Each structure stands twice: as structure tokens, then as C-alpha cells.
Amino acid sequence: MIEVKKNNFFLNEEVNNCLNNIIKNKSFANGYIFYGAEGVGKKQTALQFIKEIFKQSSPSENIEQRITNNNHPDFLIIEPESLLETKSSGSSVLEKTIKSGSEIIKIAQIRNIKTFLSQNSINSEKKIVLIIDAHLLNEAASNCLLKTLEEPNNGIFILLTSKLNLLLDTIISRCQIVRFRSFSSEKIKFILKEYLDTSKFNINTKLKIEDLINSANGSPNQLLKNIEIWNSFSDEIISNLASPIKNNLEILEISQLISEKLELNQQICLVNLIQNIWWRKTKNVGIVKKLENLKYLLRKKIQPRLAWEITFLKISMEI
Numbered sequence: 001m002i003e004v005k006k007n008n009f010f011l012n013e014e015v016n017n018c019l020n021n022i023i024k025n026k027s028f029a030n031g032y033i034f035y036g037a038e039g040v041g042k043k044q045t046a047l048q049f050i051k052e053i054f055k056q057s058s059p060s061e062n063i064e065q066r067i068t069n070n071n072h073p074d075f076l077i078i079e080p081e082s083l084l085e086t087k088s089s090g091s092s093v094l095e096k097t098i099k100s101g102s103e104i105i106k107i108a109q110i111r112n113i114k115t116f117l118s119q120n121s122i123n124s125e126k127k128i129v130l131i132i133d134a135h136l137l138n139e140a141a142s143n144c145l146l147k148t149l150e151e152p153n154n155g156i157f158i159l160l161t162s163k164l165n166l167l168l169d170t171i172i173s174r175c176q177i178v179r180f181r182s183f184s185s186e187k188i189k190f191i192l193k194e195y196l197d198t199s200k201f202n203i204n205t206k207l208k209i210e211d212l213i214n215s216a217n218g219s220p221n222q223l224l225k226n227i228e229i230w231n232s233f234s235d236e237i238i239s240n241l242a243s244p245i246k247n248n249l250e251i252l253e254i255s256q257l258i259s260e261k262l263e264l265n266q267q268i269c270l271v272n273l274i275q276n277i278w279w280r281k282t283k284n285v286g287i288v289k290k291l292e293n294l295k296y297l298l299r300k301k302i303q304p305r306l307a308w309e310i311t312f313l314k315i316s317m318e319i
Helices: 013-025 042-057 063-068 107-118 139-150 169-173 185-194 209-215 220-230 235-240 248-261 264-282 285-299 304-316
Strands: 031-036 075-078 084-086 096-098 127-131 155-161 176-180
Touching: 013 042, 013 176, 031 042, 042 063, 042 127, 042 155, 075 107, 107 127, 107 139, 107 155, 139 169, 185 209, 185 220, 209 220, 209 264, 220 264, 235 248, 248 264, 248 304, 264 285, 264 304, 285 304
Parallel strands: 031 155, 031 176, 075 127, 127 155
Antiparallel strands: 084 096
């Protein structure tokens, strides 16, 4: 596990200033949409925003712990219901992770919001609803949420999404959008230097730091995940993928090795890595597109070994 020397490396100064002004002036909107790429701190910022709102009403209470443990009476969190599983038996509700695939937010969950908001606040002036991955609302749930947003109530909605275009325009129009921008390469480098305890992990010496940074796509959280995954790769895998493979037998062997030794999330992470390495070495757009399609096939769990073989064989014909 990578150790973080400071816990605020997700801090987005522009967003932080905006939310601080809202809290200071108590100028709360009925709804907010925190929009930005995955892993840029939307959830962390939302939870801190919620804690600060509640502290205004009951500063003496242990707000931090109650929100973290999801046992505050005026706070409700909604997450995609399908395929939820906890990271460990002792993890809190807020530490759930979602397998990619068929996750969705259903209308029954949104109806629970109506019940929640119909009750009087207990410890604060406002009740707060946090919706994770709001773009996964199905059609019925979206329409139900829209009606809830339109009705006067004592609630504040915070919707988190990386796909704003999948939300209803009518929902977007009723919320204040808070944009989270991806981190620059310079900021990612700064995070590596200042925030991570590099003595606790060893980046594979065959990798260039630029490849690690570029593969993170401006996301500090993704950078942490990638480093942990990349450190688990064997030298055999890394050395064989330093450049596009031309030999058909080698393609079959490395495809078998990858599909047998790596989980799907590790395989997708590996594609991101070699995409950057091979682009740096070849500047071939066709290779990048073929690897992008490989990621799509892996996410759909379509015969991973065959997907690797076909992709590598197609790439070998371009070089």
C-alpha cells in the first residue's frame, strides 16, 4: 500500500474557494453537480463540503466520524445498487467499490430520498443527499429525481459524475455545476515529489516517470492505483512490451501470459501503460486506436486472451 504523506493532495484551489464562499455566506443552492474526470477528488471534496455544512449547525458534534461512517441522521448517500461489494468486511459504507459492468441507480433508491426528505432535520438546518455516479440513473430514476428537485424541501443535493452528457438537461438546469479540472502533468509531478512517500514503493526501473504520469490522465487517484498495479507486474511482462511486438509466436506467448497472470483491471491498466510507451516510441495513431479498442473489449470481458492476440497481430502489421 502506498503511503500518502499529506491528505489534501486532491485539493482544487478554485473549487475550494468557491465552496468556502458558499459556506461562509450560507448561499446554498438546492442542487450541485460535481463534474470532472474520475479520480480528481470529487467525492473527497463533496464529503468535506458536507461536513462543513453540518458543522455550522452543530459544531460540537463529532461530524467527521459520523459522515465517514455514514450514520449522520441528516445525510443520505446513494450509490449504484448493482454489483456493490465492500473492499473488506470492516469497511464503511462510504468505502464501497463498484465492479464495472451493469451497475445502475434504480427508482426505488430515489423514492427513498423522498421519504428521507419528508422527515424533519434532526441535527442540522438542511438534509443532504449525495449521489455517486449520477450518470448511472436509469430513465425512471432520473424522472423521479427531477420531480424531487422541483419540489420545495429542506434538502441539498450533490450529484457526482464524470459523464455530464448522460444526465437529463432538466436535472442539469436545476443544479449549480462545480467543475473539477484534470491535474496538469506538472501538478502530478509535484504530487509524486511532495505528497507520496516514495520510500514505500519501487517504480519498475524499466518504466519512465513520464509514462506513469501520462497514463494517469490528470488523475492523482489513478496515479496511485496505477503505481500499485504496475509494481505487481513481472519483469517478464514489462520487458516484452517495451516496444510493439513483430514476431507472431511471441505475440501468442505474451498474450497467454497476460491473460493468465493478470486480473482484468490489471490488464486494462497495462494497456494504458503500453499505449503511452508505444506512442512515445512510434507516434503511430493507428496503434493507439487499436489499444483503445482493446480496452473496450477487456471491459466487456470478451475473451481477453483472444482480444490481446488479435490486437497485437493487427499492430504487428502496421510496424
